[in-house]
Amino acid sequence: MTDCLWLDEKTEDSITQNSPEQEGLDDGPDFLSEEDRGSRAVNVDLQTDATLQVDISDALSERDKVKFTVHTKSTLPNFKQNEFSVVRQHEEFIWLHDSFVENEEYAGYIIPPAPPRPDFDASREKLQKLGEGEGSMTKEEFTKMKQELEAEYLAIFKKTVAMHEVFLCRVAAHPVLRKDLNFHVFLEYNQDLSVRGKNKKEKLEDFFKNVVKSADGVLVAGVKDVDDFFEHEKTFLLEYHNRVKDASAKSDRMIRSHKNAADDINRMASSLYALGTQDATDICKFFLKVSELFEKTRKIEARVAADEDLKLADLLKYYLRESQAAKDLLYRRSRSLVDYENANKALDKARAKNRDVLQAETSQQLCCHKFEKISESAKQELIDFKTRRVAAFRKNLVELAELELKHAKGNLQLLQSCMGVLKGNT
Amino acid sequence: MAASSDRSPPPFSSAAEQPEEAAPADMADGDSDEGEDIFVNNTNPVAVSRGVSQPERVSEEPPDLFTEEEEAGNTNTKSNGVHSDDDNDLFADAHVELNTDKSGSSDRKELSSSSSSSSGPLPSSSFTQNPALVQPSSLEQLEEEEAKDSFDLDVAVTNPEKVGDGMNAYVAYKVSTRTSLAMFRNKTFSVRRRFSDFLGLYEKLSVKQSHHGCIIPPPPEKSVVGMTKVKVGMDDPSSVEFVERRRAALERYLQRIVSHPSLLQDPDVREFLEREELPRAVNTQALSGAGFLKMINKASEAVNKMTIKMNESDTWFEDRFQEVENEEQQLRKLQAVVDSLVNHRKELCGNTAVFAKSMAMLGNSEDNTALSRALSQLAEVEDKMEQLHQEQAASDFFIFAELLGDYIRLLGAVRGCFDQRTRAWQRWQEAQSTLQKKRESEAKLLWANKPEKLQQAKEEIADWEARVTQYERDFDRIGMTVRKEVLRFEKEKAKDFKSQIIRYLEAMVQSQQRLIKFWEAFLPEAKAIA
Numbered sequence: 001m002t003d004c005l006w007l008d009e010k011t012e013d014s015i016t017q018n019s020p021e022q023e024g025l026d027d028g029p030d031f032l033s034e035e036d037r038g039s040r041a042v043n044v045d046l047q048t049d050a051t052l053q054v055d056i057s058d059a060l061s062e063r064d065k066v067k068f069t070v071h072t073k074s075t076l077p078n079f080k081q082n083e084f085s086v087v088r089q090h091e092e093f094i095w096l097h098d099s100f101v102e103n104e105e106y107a108g109y110i111i112p113p114a115p116p117r118p119d120f121d122a123s124r125e126k127l128q129k130l131g132e133g134e135g136s137m138t139k140e141e142f143t144k145m146k147q148e149l150e151a152e153y154l155a156i157f158k159k160t161v162a163m164h165e166v167f168l169c170r171v172a173a174h175p176v177l178r179k180d181l182n183f184h185v186f187l188e189y190n191q192d193l194s195v196r197g198k199n200k201k202e203k204l205e206d207f208f209k210n211v212v213k214s215a216d217g218v219l220v221a222g223v224k225d226v227d228d229f230f231e232h233e234k235t236f237l238l239e240y241h242n243r244v245k246d247a248s249a250k251s252d253r254m255i256r257s258h259k260n261a262a263d264d265i266n267r268m269a270s271s272l273y274a275l276g277t278q279d280a281t282d283i284c285k286f287f288l289k290v291s292e293l294f295e296k297t298r299k300i301e302a303r304v305a306a307d308e309d310l311k312l313a314d315l316l317k318y319y320l321r322e323s324q325a326a327k328d329l330l331y332r333r334s335r336s337l338v339d340y341e342n343a344n345k346a347l348d349k350a351r352a353k354n355r356d357v358l359q360a361e362t363s364q365q366l367c368c369h370k371f372e373k374i375s376e377s378a379k380q381e382l383i384d385f386k387t388r389r390v391a392a393f394r395k396n397l398v399e400l401a402e403l404e405l406k407h408a409k410g411n412l413q414l415l416q417s418c419m420g421v422l423k424g425n426t
Numbered sequence: 427m428a429a430s431s432d433r434s435p436p437p438f439s440s441a442a443e444q445p446e447e448a449a450p451a452d453m454a455d456g457d458s459d460e461g462e463d464i465f466v467n468n469t470n471p472v473a474v475s476r477g478v479s480q481p482e483r484v485s486e487e488p489p490d491l492f493t494e495e496e497e498a499g500n501t502n503t504k505s506n507g508v509h510s511d512d513d514n515d516l517f518a519d520a521h522v523e524l525n526t527d528k529s530g531s532s533d534r535k536e537l538s539s540s541s542s543s544s545s546g547p548l549p550s551s552s553f554t555q556n557p558a559l560v561q562p563s564s565l566e567q568l569e570e571e572e573a574k575d576s577f578d579l580d581v582a583v584t585n586p587e588k589v590g591d592g593m594n595a596y597v598a599y600k601v602s603t604r605t606s607l608a609m610f611r612n613k614t615f616s617v618r619r620r621f622s623d624f625l626g627l628y629e630k631l632s633v634k635q636s637h638h639g640c641i642i643p644p645p646p647e648k649s650v651v652g653m654t655k656v657k658v659g660m661d662d663p664s665s666v667e668f669v670e671r672r673r674a675a676l677e678r679y680l681q682r683i684v685s686h687p688s689l690l691q692d693p694d695v696r697e698f699l700e701r702e703e704l705p706r707a708v709n710t711q712a713l714s715g716a717g718f719l720k721m722i723n724k725a726s727e728a729v730n731k732m733t734i735k736m737n738e739s740d741t742w743f744e745d746r747f748q749e750v751e752n753e754e755q756q757l758r759k760l761q762a763v764v765d766s767l768v769n770h771r772k773e774l775c776g777n778t779a780v781f782a783k784s785m786a787m788l789g790n791s792e793d794n795t796a797l798s799r800a801l802s803q804l805a806e807v808e809d810k811m812e813q814l815h816q817e818q819a820a821s822d823f824f825i826f827a828e829l830l831g832d833y834i835r836l837l838g839a840v841r842g843c844f845d846q847r848t849r850a851w852q853r854w855q856e857a858q859s860t861l862q863k864k865r866e867s868e869a870k871l872l873w874a875n876k877p878e879k880l881q882q883a884k885e886e887i888a889d890w891e892a893r894v895t896q897y898e899r900d901f902d903r904i905g906m907t908v909r910k911e912v913l914r915f916e917k918e919k920a921k922d923f924k925s926q927i928i929r930y931l932e933a934m935v936q937s938q939q940r941l942i943k944f945w946e947a948f949l950p951e952a953k954a955i956a
Contacts, residue, residue: 236793239791240788240791243790246788247787247788251781257770260773261771265767267766275760278749283919287923386793389797390794390796393955397952398949402949405945415931415934422924
């Protein structure tokens, strides 16, 4: 089964056509695009399967929604054509995900986690604040900050596209889910699926469902499993999930501090530039050089923060969601085990009373069957989950280390050459 | 003025200077001083300003606490013709500067003075050293630079110690001097001073007529909060940092004073350096009567400044003044940004440490052994990064931020000089108008024919005429002094900034190199995940 590993920057190319329609936004200084983005070749095993390939070839950002162009290539007979595209919005992805979750048939599988909602609010707010504060800063400062914010916007945009794509790829790679009818409709039907977002009542229902589920989950979790494998997995996943959650939150904070520090270096550069332009003396030239240096190092620092974000923080976030999905699977299995045991008890009671025995028997058989089916597929899913996880971590950690090294070396070279010039002038 | 100097004006504690001297003078053994000879190799843990001696005698500094070398800084003092030797002797030994680490404890390195040959005072000194230090290679480069000046006096502030208890406690610093100047009783000596003594010195210097027009380096600011913490006896890192920061600032302050040719001659300065017990400078207390008086004076001066517009015949002064104001503004802005950077880096430190722990936990719960190991390694790398960030923050702060702070205060002092000149001008103008009035009244008396009063009037006129001439001369003199001082200041500032920024960049270079090492060590671990 091919697996869609943590998505690489393959989406980079596919987004080149996009034009976020925010005022004044352009493809800006694409500081996220690096040569080594072409490492998709190393991408472990995305789509080696020609029977169904899905990707997001384009994306458009409008006022408050993002439109993804989902592009499918398939040799399967179910589809009318071999290659086609449709436009989908975030809600439609959620609908698809929920339909999987609610489908009893899929109770034994890890449902690929839904992509998070595209959230440009923070970025938009900053852009707005910048616009308001335009009067209070110099032209250069303004342009610089604007460019940065645009780059940030672009980065968030790329990330959200990547996450939606990963979801689709995971579904496409799953031997059972890829055959799902809803999925095919999602891929092919080129009209609006008119899935409205949940209204308040439904959201409330969901909320209660979740509460019940977690309470239930606690009860169910208390039931010791006969099967060692699952018992081990349960304890493992619980702990792992919590720790990933913690690590994810902390990595976010760390990266944010990093970005803040990089911003400060930026302002230092501007300040030094202002000092340097006061005069034409030696010391002023010195300031100008240093200001230039800081500009460059800050760009590198910003990239380091961005890469850490991509390789580390996003990885952790993704596995947070996946481990939750795995936990959900275990919960469903435990639930069905409890049901099975209850059915057994009911059968015994019925036999004792010698009433409705047939009914109890069929219901017990159903539960047994369901339980076994889930157990079997769950085992396989969990093993795959492990393999995927290890591979994804490996890939990302290696890339993280390589990028850190690359940037540090770049930074070092920059500093050393600048120092050479500065000292030479003294 | 100083005797022939073929040397350029002494730099403001610029760290990059290494004075080099062609011929060491023969002097009596510098070891023959009483008390602790902090400048000669001994095991007294004392931080001493280090200087560099002649080129031949350059010695490597031993690695210091922070595994990074410190830079030699120096302050030079002109001999002012006092010293009989025209060749200022360099200290024969290269001394290493040991710095107090943040704990302010007396953990110092040994001095590595190679020989005790006493050649006389070391060419100066130390720049306040702190955590971020420079590599040995740069020290060698510095040591090979041409000496511009020779140094007659080297001063260091070390050993902060808390004296007393409770709210009356204070911190006493050891001020050590080493000199070959004849005006001092000994060649090396030290005294204990407290912060108010430093302030007192400044007060005394600023009121002296003879120093009007000079840029008198201002001492570091008072800090009620900081001091209260120290008094209360908290040994936490922030009060340790506070004491260290203050010690370093006081050292720079003294070095700037002694490197100023005319200030060095001042008897108050000498007394400060030499005298065992100094009368307590009470009028430096914030809440004293003298304190209030000062505030009122400052206020009235400010008002004065606004009302009198000087008739500037020389645009040079106006231009310079404008420049100074602009620069001060820019520096303040820059300082605010650097402060923000320091804070963010500290935050980054904290967050990285927390993240490292979290990663370690994750690694523990991961059941694939190779991945688990890699995650623990990552946690370690992040831990090391945290340390790096910490040092970088310290460097940001101690090198950059303090530099900016010093210069903002110095620019204030520069403005002060300009004000003094303005006031001198005012005095002169007022005297002239008084003279005019006296002349008019004399004329009136002449008319009214009152001989006794006439006599008196004539005397007064003569008196005021003398005054007018005096004030005019004063004004011109101050003008010249200000000019000279400003030029000297500009030079010093340029040198200082350059050397400090280079130091800062060198610290950055070091930290990048270490970063590379860490990640290089990690990469194979990551690749080994299977």
